[in-house]
Amino acid sequence: xxxxxxxxxxxxxxxxxxxxxxxxxxxxxxxxxxxxxxxxxxxxxxxxxxxxxxxxxxxxxxxxxxxxxxxxxxxxxxxxxxxxxxxxxxxxxxxxxxxxxxxxxxxxxxxxxxxxxxxxxxxxxxxxxxxxxxxxxxxxxxxxxxxxxxxxxxxxxxxxxxxxxxxxxxxxxxxxxxxxxxxxxxxxxxxxxxxxxxxxxxxxxxxxxxxxxxxxxxxxxxxxxxxxxxxxxxxxxxxxxxxxxxxxxxxxxxxxxxxxxxxxxxxxxxxxxxxxxxxxxxxxxxxxxxxxxxxxxxxxxxxxxxxxxxxxxxxxxxxxxxxxxxxxxxxxxxxxxxxxxxxxxxxxxxxxxxxxxxxxxxxxxxxxxxxxxxxxxxxxxxxxxxxxxxxxxxxxxxxxxxxx
Numbered sequence: 001x002x003x004x005x006x007x008x009x010x011x012x013x014x015x016x017x018x019x020x021x022x023x024x025x026x027x028x029x030x031x032x033x034x035x036x037x038x039x040x041x042x043x044x045x046x047x048x049x050x051x052x053x054x055x056x057x058x059x060x061x062x063x064x065x066x067x068x069x070x071x072x073x074x075x076x077x078x079x080x081x082x083x084x085x086x087x088x089x090x091x092x093x094x095x096x097x098x099x100x101x102x103x104x105x106x107x108x109x110x111x112x113x114x115x116x117x118x119x120x121x122x123x124x125x126x127x128x129x130x131x132x133x134x135x136x137x138x139x140x141x142x143x144x145x146x147x148x149x150x151x152x153x154x155x156x157x158x159x160x161x162x163x164x165x166x167x168x169x170x171x172x173x174x175x176x177x178x179x180x181x182x183x184x185x186x187x188x189x190x191x192x193x194x195x196x197x198x199x200x201x202x203x204x205x206x207x208x209x210x211x212x213x214x215x216x217x218x219x220x221x222x223x224x225x226x227x228x229x230x231x232x233x234x235x236x237x238x239x240x241x242x243x244x245x246x247x248x249x250x251x252x253x254x255x256x257x258x259x260x261x262x263x264x265x266x267x268x269x270x271x272x273x274x275x276x277x278x279x280x281x282x283x284x285x286x287x288x289x290x291x292x293x294x295x296x297x298x299x300x301x302x303x304x305x306x307x308x309x310x311x312x313x314x315x316x317x318x319x320x321x322x323x324x325x326x327x328x329x330x331x332x333x334x335x336x337x338x339x340x341x342x343x344x345x346x347x348x349x350x351x352x353x354x355x356x357x358x359x360x361x362x363x364x365x366x367x368x369x370x371x372x373x374x375x376x377x378x379x380x381x382x383x384x385x386x387x388x389x390x391x392x393x394x395x396x397x398x399x400x401x402x403x404x
Contacts, residue, residue, distance in 0.1 A: 047377040049091040054280045055250030057223045066095040067362025072112030073102035074364035080116045098134035107143035114168035130175045135161040137181035153183035154203045155211035177221045181228040190318035190404045205236045209246035225251030231267045238277050256283035259402040269355050280357030288319040292346040294332050323401035334390045348379030
């Protein structure tokens with residue numbers, strides 16, 4: 001009797017496993033058919049930009065944001081205006097600037113980027129341009145303020161920053177205002193670990209939001225967001241807004257690329273999920289400051305001296321470390337294997353991430369800009385499964401090689 005029961009059980013188990021395998025195979029084939037059909041439709045239709053609602057706001061932003069930090073340093077005013085006009089002719093409706101731009105920050109040039117943008121905007125319908133800018137976090141760059149021993153994210157600093165930005169940008173309101181980096185200490189720009197000995201008193205989250213609320217009430221700012229922020233900071237801002245009836249952040253502007261993934265994917269992706277805090281990522285440095293194009297692999301290139309990391313020694317060098325170069329070479333091999341350019345691979349990857357609201361693309365020349373926009377739009381949507389699998393294989397080997 002016992003043997004009969006065991007035989008029956010084994011037969012049922014075997015049948016169940018076979019049925020499960022068949023179902024899984026059918027599901028896999030259906031998924032691949034849908035993916036292939038989607039790609040066929042994409043190939044048949046002209047490639048165009050898509051638009052996405054940003055967080056809880058009513059902003060419908062293009063999936064490319066024009067970055068402007070080179071305007072006024074590497075790019076002349078005419079070059080900057082040409083790039084602005086070209087971008088908006090291509091359907092890009094959002095641009096990103098900051099009070100500290102252009103990069104590298106200097107007292108002599110600070111604010112020049114805004115001035116270039118402001119003069120360009122005078123000839124454009126204001127309601128067709130989504131203007132995003134950033135106020136500086138804790139800093140010893142006192143040239144940003146009229147009278148300050150240190151720059152903070154308190155009411156006085158926020159108000160002065162916004163008033164000056166409005167004047168430079170020749171506008172009476174800002175669509176999206178980010179805090180460029182936190183007022184408190186956080187591990188920034190490639191730092192891997194939080195150093196508890198660097199903790200310092202900071203402006204309370206509630207106080208920052210109250211100051212921003214005043215500007216929203218005055219009609220000078222529409223929506224707010226954060227930048228270079230952590231999960232702790234995002235949650236604190238969201239909780240403070242909920243508890244005190246203050247404005248909620250709708251966006252986060254953090255670095256994200258093939259070389260920098262873990263800090264966002266690890267927990268910020270969950271925090272920012274539409275079903276959780278609903279905060280859209282504006283991904284900056286999707287090409288890792290140009291490193292993922294492969295141009296830094298040839299130090300003898302004729303125009304190498306004009307590359308940003310060579311112009312400003314020490315700036316974002318984490319992207320060009322030996323390990324980052326190794327990983328870049330592997331990603332370039334993947335691109336070639338699948339008939340893609342390195343730029344298509346890098347931008348297509350960031351574009352397709354479910355948490356990416358918009359990818360910030362910056363250029364110092366029109367040729368770069370055209371190449372980047374074309375690569376973003378022309379890369380298969382979504383990237384084929386085989387490409388993604390190869391990316392993940394390299395990622396498992398190198399993780400975040402740009403983290404110090």
